Amino acid sequence: MYERLEKYIVTPIPNQGYEVRGQWKDDVHDLKTRILFDYHTYKIIDAEVEASGIPFEICHQGIRSIKNLIDVQVGPGFNRLVKEQVMGKKGCVHVGELVLGSVKxxxxxASREIPDWVDEDDYASKWAGWEALYKNQCVYFAQPEENMLKPEEIHDKLGK
Structure with a gap:
């Protein structure tokens, strides 16, 4: 039997962005990441890993690869960059998976509510980007526009 825990806790940081704390835990790994995303630019402001459980001593070298992502903007080509810079021969596949999960x-x-420190027009622009991103990845966003709710209607429906 194999069991794995993957968990993310997201905290808004006023006037800055979102801090995502991720964890990957199984019988030989216990990795915790902390990534701070800039809300306005989607750049990674800070990224770190804590490893209290790793299978091999050399893994300490691999997990440091997360630092390669500081000042990198999330957008087209980001997944490829993570695979090359974090999951490659000198990196750690599990840290890379935590990075990609942290972006999601x-x-x-960010899509669940409009923070007090974000302009409504800016949020509407971000929402349009999220709709485009999920258009071919989610049955809800793939439906005709007239069937979709406005962001504020979704927030009300979700109780936000």
Missing amino acids: AAVQA
Whole structure:
């Protein structure tokens, strides 16, 4: 039997962005990441890993590869960059998976409510980008526009 835990906790950081704390835990790994995303630019402001469980001593070298992502903007080509810079021969596949999961978690958190420190027009622009991103990846966003709710209607429906 094999069991794995993958968990993300997202905290808004006023006037800055979102901090995502991720964890990958199984019988030989216990990795915790902390990534701070700039809300306005989607750049990674800070990124770190804590490893309290790793299978090999050399893994300490691999997990440091997360630092390669500081000042990198999330957008087209980001997944490829993570695979090359974090998951490659000198990196750690599990840290890379936590990075990619953290991006998704940050987007999910940001889409759930408009923070007080974000301009409504800016949020509407971000929402349009998220709709385009998920258009061919989600049955809800793939439907005709007239069937879709406005962001504020979605927030109300979700109780946000």
